[in-house]
Amino acid sequence: MQLFPCPFCGPRDESEFHYGGHAGNARPDGAGMPAEGWAGYLYLRPNPKGTAREIWVHMNCGEFFVMERDTVSHTVLSVTTLGGEHAA
Amino acid sequence: MTASRLAKGGSAIDRSRPIRFSFDGSTVHGFAGDTIASALLAGDVAVVGRSFKYHRPRGIWGAGVEEPNAMVDVGGSLASAPNIRATTEPARDGLVTRSVNATPTAQTDRNAFLDRFARFIPAAFYYKTFMWPDWHMFEPRIRAMAGLGKVDRDWTSPGIADQINHHCDLLVVGAGPAGLAAAKLAAGAGLSVTLVDDQRKPGGSLAHRAGDVDGKPAATWVAESVAQLAGAGHVILPSTPAFGIYDHNLVGLNQRHFDGRPDTLWRVRPRQIVLATGAIERPLPFANNDLPGIMSADAALVYLRRYAVLVGRRVVVATNNDSAYEVAAALAEAGADVTLVDIRRDGMPDTPAKVRLVKGQALASASGRLRVEGVTLDDGTRLDADCVLVSGGWTPTIHLFGQARGKLAWSEQRAAFLPGDAVDGIAVAGAASGAVSLSEVFASSVNAVASLGETAEPAPRSTGPESTGGISAAWPMPGSKGRIWIDYQNDVTAKDVELAARENFVSVEHLKRYTTLGMATDQGKTSNLPGLALMAAITGRTVPEVGTTTYRPPFTPVPLPSFAGVRVGEMLAPLRRLPLENVHRASGGVFQEYGGWLRPAHYGGGADADRSIQDEALRARQSVALFDGSTLGKIEVIGPKAAEFLDFIYYNTMSTLKPGRCRYGFMLSENGVVFDDGVLVRLDEHRFVVSCSSSHVAAVHARLEEWRQDRFGRGAVYIHNATADMATLTVSGPNARKLVETLELGLSLDDAVLPHMAIGHGSYGGDEVRIARVSFTGDRSYEISIRADRAEPLWAHLRQAGQAFDAVLIGLEALMILRAEKGFIVIGKDTDGTTLPHDLGSDAPRAKRQADYVGRRSLFTDEASRGNRMQLVGLTVPQGEAPLPTGGHGITRIEGRLRSQGFVTSSYQSPTLGRPVALGLIERGGARHGEAIEIQHLGKIRTATIAAPCAFDPAGDRLHA
Ligand SMILES: [Zn+2]
Numbered sequence A: 001m002q003l004f005p006c007p008f009c010g011p012r013d014e015s016e017f018h019y020g021g022h023a024g025n026a027r028p029d030g031a032g033m034p035a036e037g038w039a040g041y042l043y044l045r046p047n048p049k050g051t052a053r054e055i056w057v058h059m060n061c062g063e064f065f066v067m068e069r070d071t072v073s074h075t076v077l078s079v080t081t082l083g084g085e086h087a088a
Numbered sequence B: 001m002t003a004s005r006l007a008k009g010g011s012a013i014d015r016s017r018p019i020r021f022s023f024d025g026s027t028v029h030g031f032a033g034d035t036i037a038s039a040l041l042a043g044d045v046a047v048v049g050r051s052f053k054y055h056r057p058r059g060i061w062g063a064g065v066e067e068p069n070a071m072v073d074v075g076g077s078l079a080s081a082p083n084i085r086a087t088t089e090p091a092r093d094g095l096v097t098r099s100v101n102a103t104p105t106a107q108t109d110r111n112a113f114l115d116r117f118a119r120f121i122p123a124a125f126y127y128k129t130f131m132w133p134d135w136h137m138f139e140p141r142i143r144a145m146a147g148l149g150k151v152d153r154d155w156t157s158p159g160i161a162d163q164i165n166h167h168c169d170l171l172v173v174g175a176g177p178a179g180l181a182a183a184k185l186a187a188g189a190g191l192s193v194t195l196v197d198d199q200r201k202p203g204g205s206l207a208h209r210a211g212d213v214d215g216k217p218a219a220t221w222v223a224e225s226v227a228q229l230a231g232a233g234h235v236i237l238p239s240t241p242a243f244g245i246y247d248h249n250l251v252g253l254n255q256r257h258f259d260g261r262p263d264t265l266w267r268v269r270p271r272q273i274v275l276a277t278g279a280i281e282r283p284l285p286f287a288n289n290d291l292p293g294i295m296s297a298d299a300a301l302v303y304l305r306r307y308a309v310l311v312g313r314r315v316v317v318a319t320n321n322d323s324a325y326e327v328a329a330a331l332a333e334a335g336a337d338v339t340l341v342d343i344r345r346d347g348m349p350d351t352p353a354k355v356r357l358v359k360g361q362a363l364a365s366a367s368g369r370l371r372v373e374g375v376t377l378d379d380g381t382r383l384d385a386d387c388v389l390v391s392g393g394w395t396p397t398i399h400l401f402g403q404a405r406g407k408l409a410w411s412e413q414r415a416a417f418l419p420g421d422a423v424d425g426i427a428v429a430g431a432a433s434g435a436v437s438l439s440e441v442f443a444s445s446v447n448a449v450a451s452l453g454e455t456a457e458p459a460p461r462s463t464g465p466e467s468t469g470g471i472s473a474a475w476p477m478p479g480s481k482g483r484i485w486i487d488y489q490n491d492v493t494a495k496d497v498e499l500a501a502r503e504n505f506v507s508v509e510h511l512k513r514y515t516t517l518g519m520a521t522d523q524g525k526t527s528n529l530p531g532l533a534l535m536a537a538i539t540g541r542t543v544p545e546v547g548t549t550t551y552r553p554p555f556t557p558v559p560l561p562s563f564a565g566v567r568v569g570e571m572l573a574p575l576r577r578l579p580l581e582n583v584h585r586a587s588g589g590v591f592q593e594y595g596g597w598l599r600p601a602h603y604g605g606g607a608d609a610d611r612s613i614q615d616e617a618l619r620a621r622q623s624v625a626l627f628d629g630s631t632l633g634k635i636e637v638i639g640p641k642a643a644e645f646l647d648f649i650y651y652n653t654m655s656t657l658k659p660g661r662c663r664y665g666f667m668l669s670e671n672g673v674v675f676d677d678g679v680l681v682r683l684d685e686h687r688f689v690v691s692c693s694s695s696h697v698a699a700v701h702a703r704l705e706e707w708r709q710d711r712f713g714r715g716a717v718y719i720h721n722a723t724a725d726m727a728t729l730t731v732s733g734p735n736a737r738k739l740v741e742t743l744e745l746g747l748s749l750d751d752a753v754l755p756h757m758a759i760g761h762g763s764y765g766g767d768e769v770r771i772a773r774v775s776f777t778g779d780r781s782y783e784i785s786i787r788a789d790r791a792e793p794l795w796a797h798l799r800q801a802g803q804a805f806d807a808v809l810i811g812l813e814a815l816m817i818l819r820a821e822k823g824f825i826v827i828g829k830d831t832d833g834t835t836l837p838h839d840l841g842s843d844a845p846r847a848k849r850q851a852d853y854v855g856r857r858s859l860f861t862d863e864a865s866r867g868n869r870m871q872l873v874g875l876t877v878p879q880g881e882a883p884l885p886t887g888g889h890g891i892t893r894i895e896g897r898l899r900s901q902g903f904v905t906s907s908y909q910s911p912t913l914g915r916p917v918a919l920g921l922i923e924r925g926g927a928r929h930g931e932a933i934e935i936q937h938l939g940k941i942r943t944a945t946i947a948a949p950c951a952f953d954p955a956g957d958r959l960h961a
Helices: A035-043 B036-042 B112-120 B125-129 B135-145 B177-188 B218-231 B297-307 B323-333 B399-403 B438-451 B494-502 B508-515 B528-539 B560-564 B581-586 B609-622 B642-649 B694-712 B736-741 B788-805 B812-822 B844-848 B856-860
Strands: A003-006 A010-013 A017-022 A051-058 A063-070 A076-081 B014-023 B026-032 B071-075 B081-085 B096-099 B163-173 B193-196 B235-237 B242-246 B250-255 B264-275 B279-281 B294-296 B314-319 B337-342 B355-359 B363-368 B372-377 B382-384 B387-391 B394-396 B408-411 B416-419 B426-428 B485-487 B589-594 B597-603 B625-628 B635-638 B662-668 B674-684 B687-690 B718-721 B726-732 B759-764 B767-772 B781-787 B870-876 B889-894 B897-910 B915-923 B932-937 B940-947
Touching: A003 A051, A003 A063, A003 A076, A035 B856, A051 B694, A063 B694, B014 B036, B026 B036, B036 B297, B163 B177, B177 B193, B177 B218, B177 B264, B177 B438, B218 B235, B242 B399, B264 B438, B264 B560, B279 B297, B294 B297, B297 B314, B297 B323, B297 B387, B314 B323, B323 B337, B323 B355, B323 B387, B363 B387, B372 B387, B394 B416, B426 B438, B485 B494, B485 B528, B494 B508, B494 B528, B508 B528, B581 B589, B581 B597, B581 B788, B597 B609, B597 B812, B609 B625, B609 B812, B625 B788, B635 B642, B635 B694, B642 B687, B642 B694, B662 B856, B674 B694, B694 B718, B726 B736, B726 B788, B736 B781, B736 B788, B759 B788, B781 B788, B812 B897, B812 B915, B870 B897, B889 B915, B897 B932
Parallel strands: B014 B096, B163 B193, B163 B264, B193 B235, B264 B426, B294 B387, B314 B337, B314 B387, B337 B355
Antiparallel strands: A003 A010, A017 A051, A051 A063, A063 A076, B014 B026, B071 B081, B071 B096, B242 B250, B250 B264, B279 B394, B363 B372, B372 B382, B408 B416, B589 B597, B625 B726, B635 B687, B635 B718, B662 B674, B674 B687, B726 B781, B759 B767, B767 B781, B870 B915, B870 B940, B889 B897, B889 B932, B897 B915, B932 B940
C-alpha cells in the first residue's frame, strides 16, 4: 500500500485517496469547441511511463491537490495544493 | 520400526504436560510444545497425507513453513481450518486433525489406484483431454476429486480479527542468529526495533544447530538477547510470519495466538527493514524421492534436538554439501545406524564418529510401498533404510526481497539465487544473503545494519565449530530413470518438466502454468529452483537465463479473517439509518436497503406486503400521508459566488431564483449524461440548499467540491453537507395543509405566502423548522425539516393529529407508485448512462442558455442530436392486465427478427387509477404518444400504448387543492 502525502494531512494510506485525472487537462469552455478537442478533454489520457502529474483528492479532508509521481517505481516526487503551495 | 521419542532431551517440549489429539480418527500422544508433525513422528505415523493428483502416500518432509506434504485439516473447539501445515501448527489437547486428499485415511486411501494410471495423466492431461465437447461437462467431477483440504461450512469465526497499524525505525524479519544480531546492533544504535519470527520461539537455527556465541551456549545467548531487547521496550513477535512487502515498504504480518482467538494482522510501516529470513533445504533428485520416510536432513536435526524424536534407526543421509554432516553425527550419537552418502569425492569435512561414509555416489532410487525401505546408489549398491535424509543444498529465502522488487543474482558457488542490487531501505542478512557459517552470518548482520546507515557494533562473536560452504550442485537431469518428484505438493515430476520443454513451454512463467510447478499452497518453496534448473539443463541454458517467476505475497497462507478485520457482516458495508428508525419499527415498519439507507418499505401487511403497499398508495391520494424523507440530500452552498457556481453546476439557470423559492433541475456529467436531479432551495442571496437523490449525496458532494476547488476557489464558495443534521418529515395529500396547521409552526400557510415551490421558516417546540412546498407525489406537500434529534415529538404530533384525517404512514414502495403515476423519474432507474436531459423532455436550457455549464458541449454532438434517441415515455396497458415487466424491451420486427427500441424502466399497479402505470425509455418516444408498441420479456410479447409520462392529474391541480 502506497503512502501519499496529503498537503494538508501528511502521509496517509493510498486507500484514503481518489484519482482525479491527469493534471493540466484544462476545460475548454464554450459551445464552439470542435468535437475533437472536447473529446480529448473528456477521454484522452496520457498514461505516461515514468513521471506523471496527476490530480488526487484526499477523501478524509476533501482537498484536491497535484501529485507528481513515478508510475514505474511508485516514488512520490512532489505534492502541490491547487493554490500552488508545495508541501514538504 | 523406526521413528520414536527418546527418553530425554527436546528443548521445545514440556514432558510434565502430556497432551492428546486425534489424527484420521486415531489418538496421538504428545507433549506441550510439540507440533502436530513432531507428535505424529514420535508416534511413528509415516503416511500423513495423499498427493494432489496421483494419491501417492506422503510423509513429513520438513519442520517449517516450506512443508509440501504434511498438511492437515484442523478442527475441534479451538480451530477450524483446511490445509494447515502440520510442521508449524502446535499440537494441542482436543484438536481433531485429518489428512488431506485421502478417503477414508491417509494410510488406506481408496483413490490410491490412480497412481497406477500415472503415465496416462501427465502434465496438461486435463487441458488436452477434456476440451471436447465442453470442459464444463467434466468440470464438476474433476473438481470433486481435485483439491486438498475440506472447508467446514458450518464453522464460524469466534470473533473479529484485530488489525494493528505499527510504526518503527527498523523491522527485522527472522529471529535467528542473523536477525537477533541485527536487532541488537540497531537497538544499540538507538533505533526502535520490531523483531518478528514465524516460529514459536526466537533462535532460528540456533535452536538445533551447534555453536557458541560470545563464549556462551547459543541457547543462553538467544534468551539473554531476547530479554535485553524486550527489556529496552523493543517489540518482539514470535509466531508472526511476515507474509508480504507491499508498495512503499508496507509489511504485512499475521500473528498467531493458538488459544481460539483469530489471528492478528499487523500493518507495519518501518523506516528500514532487515530481512533475516534464513534458507530452505532442497530435496535431492532420485526415483521415488517422495516416499514417506524421506525427509529434509536439517528437519531430522530439528526433530531430534527440539522434540527428542529420532526419525529412524537405519538412516541413510544423502548430501551434496556440508550441512548434513552435523545431522549424521547427531543421529549416530543418538543411537541410529547412519550411512552418509556424499555426491562429492573430496573437499568434505571430517567423517563424524560412528558414521559410514560413501563418497562420490548419489542416490539413484528409493524403494518401499507405504514407507521407504531402502535405496539404490548410482553404482547399484543397495542399502536398507527406514529413513532417508537428504540435503540438496540451501535456497535462500529471498521471497520478501523479491516482492520488494529486489533483483536476484545467481551464485554458482552457492548454487542459489542471492539478493542482488540493494533495494532502498531494505538489507538482507544471514543465510538469506548466502552466509553459511555462524561467523559469516554475524558479519552479514553487521554489513546489513551498516548499509542502512547505522553504526553497527559490537558484533557478536561466534565461538563454535565453523561449517564451510562447500556444495556440489545436484540438479535433476533430463533423461533420468524413474519418477523423480520435483514439486511434491502438486505432483510434478522431472518427466512433466521435460514434456513442457518438448511442447515449447520453456519460459519459466509458462513452465509454471503448464505443469503447475510451484502453484500449490507451499508455492514451490522446495521445488521452484530444482524445476527451473532442470529446464535450464534441458534447453541448454544457465539457471539465471531461465530466471525465476515473479515473487508475490503472501509468503505463507493468511486466513481471510485477518484481512477482513471488522469488515464482516453488517460492517462490510454499513447501512445508514434514519433518526426515527425505532419509531418506524414500533409502527410496524418493514425495512429494506435503498441505496445504502435502511428505510421502511411499507408498514405492516405481514405476508401480503403488496396489499399493504397498494393500500398506502390509495389512502395517500384520499386524505393525507406521512412519509419520512430524512435521507434526501441537503448540501448547503454558501458564498459570494454561490449563485454563479450553481449556474455552472446545473443544467438549468439557478441565479434567477428568488430567495425563499425552489427550482427543480438536473446536474449533468461533462459527457452530458444526467447525473442527478432535485430541487434547489435559495435561502437567501448567498445561501442555497442542494437537494439531491438519497443514494447520491456523497457523489454529488464530491462533484461540488471538485468544481469549487478547481474553478471557483475557496474564498468564493463554501460547501457543507448537512444531510445528517436534519430530519425531513413529509406531509402530502389533499388534507396536508389542515394537518400541518395543527402543528402551529408560527408561519402563514396561506398559498399566497407559501405557494408551491416556496419555503417558509417556523418553529416547533422551540426548534427552528424549515418548510418546503415541494412535491414528489403530485399532491399538495409540505416537507418539514427539523434538527434530527428533535424530530420525534414532531412526528408523534403529526401521527396523533393525523388520526382525525385518516392519515396514513407510507413507506418507500408506496411513494414509488405515487411518483410513477405522475411520471416523476428516479435517476439511474428511469435513466441510464446514455440519457441526456432533452431525452427527458427538458429542452429549454439546451436551446436557450448562453452561459457555460457542466456537460454543455456534449449536448451538441452528432450523438446528442441523433433523431432516434431513446426518450422518456409512459406506457399503458388495458385495465385488468398485469403491470408490464420492468426491464422488458420495446421491440420492432425487421424481417422476422426482433430489434430493441428501448425498455420499461418503472412499472406498478396504480390503486388510484385502477390500472397499471409504467415509464420507459423508447426510441423517438416523445413523438409517438398514442402509438402501440410490443413489449418482449423472457420470450413473452405483450402490447402497450406509448403515452405521456404523467398518467395522473396532468394539469397539476392537486398541487394546489
Ligand atoms: Zn488530507
